[in-house]
Amino acid sequence: MSNTFIQSYTFEFLKQLKENNHREWFNAHKKDYEKAHQNVIAFAEDLIHEMNQYDNIETASGKKSLYRIYRDVRFSKDKTPYKSNWGGGMRRATKWLRGGYYYQIEPGNTFIMGGFFGPNAEDLKHIRQQIAQDDEPLRAILDDQKFKDYFGSLRGSCLKTAPKGFEKDHPSIDLLRYKQFLLKHSFTDAEALSEDFVSLLAEGFNNMRPFFDYMSEILTTDLNGVPME
Numbered sequence: 001m002s003n004t005f006i007q008s009y010t011f012e013f014l015k016q017l018k019e020n021n022h023r024e025w026f027n028a029h030k031k032d033y034e035k036a037h038q039n040v041i042a043f044a045e046d047l048i049h050e051m052n053q054y055d056n057i058e059t060a061s062g063k064k065s066l067y068r069i070y071r072d073v074r075f076s077k078d079k080t081p082y083k084s085n086w087g088g089g090m091r092r093a094t095k096w097l098r099g100g101y102y103y104q105i106e107p108g109n110t111f112i113m114g115g116f117f118g119p120n121a122e123d124l125k126h127i128r129q130q131i132a133q134d135d136e137p138l139r140a141i142l143d144d145q146k147f148k149d150y151f152g153s154l155r156g157s158c159l160k161t162a163p164k165g166f167e168k169d170h171p172s173i174d175l176l177r178y179k180q181f182l183l184k185h186s187f188t189d190a191e192a193l194s195e196d197f198v199s200l201l202a203e204g205f206n207n208m209r210p211f212f213d214y215m216s217e218i219l220t221t222d223l224n225g226v227p228m229e
Contacts (some may be wrong), residue, residue: 002045005195010036010177011107012085018084018107026082033069039104040066040086043198050202051101053092055209058093065090065157080145085109092212099145099212099221101205110192114202114208115156123219128163128176150207156180164185181215185200 008202012108013036015027044062049059059065065088073079085106092099102113119127131138141147158177162168165177185204191197221227 005197006043006044007036007039007107008193008195010039010105011189013192014084014086014105015107017082021082021084022082023081024086036086037069037219040088044088046198047088047092047103048200049197053202054206055091058091059090062088062198071184076110076208097212097215098219099208101208102118103201105192107189109186110189111184111186112204113182113184114205115211117180117182119181124179125165127181127215127218128166131172132166132170133177135175137214138175141214144210147207147210150185150204151183155180155182155184181211183211 009032013029013032016029016032020026041063041078044065046058046062048059048065064145067083067087069083071078071081071083073081085104087102087104089103090101092101099115100117104111104113109199116123148217154175157179159179160177162170162173163176166173170176187197187200187209191200194200
């Protein structure tokens with residue numbers, strides 16, 4: 001049986017880990033962890049291969065795309081040492097291709113997310129200036145019925161007031177308040193355990209492309225549409 005889809009034992013390990021989130025249990029079930037980890041690495045490798053059919057991914061391997069299952073508890077009230085999910089991310093290559101892909105695999109909470117999690121101050125200002133100048137291209141993407149059916153609406157933290165340099169009654173103020181620009185789509189457990197889950201994820205990420213293409217364009221051109229070096 002191929003290991004390039006998420007196996008039921010991988011889900012079962014996460015369920016057990018969630019109920020027994022302490023080092024003694026984890027150490028006693030290290031072989032179960034390693035088996036599940038290898039399954040997810042193989043899955044992630046296939047996903048990167050699939051993604052590179054239509055995008056340019058600079059993340060070197062499935063293993064390098066995965067986040068550690070060990071939690072950083074130094075500044076967290078939650079001191080449980082392990083995550084109850086497998087998570088991974090992929091970066092698009094070159095400065096001309098913007099946006100990042102993220103996926104999480106967890107019983108009852110499997111999803112993909114993509115976009116701009118923490119744009120720096122310069123990029124955020126430029127995004128806002130571009131939107132303020134002409135918000136129609138972005139609204140056309142967000143209002144597309146196929147896009148709305150799949151992602152719902154744009155997500156991300158927002159300012160409660162207008163950002164500095166913009167009027168609170170600006171026609172684009174609903175978009176200008178965003179500090180993050182994120183898209184999310186959730187999957188059922190049945191979908192996550194299906195043999196075509198790699199294709200489902202790749203299709204979901206591909207659905208983000210109109211948004212990514214727009215953001216890449218405005219982040220790499222000035223307000224006159226001239227490419228920036």
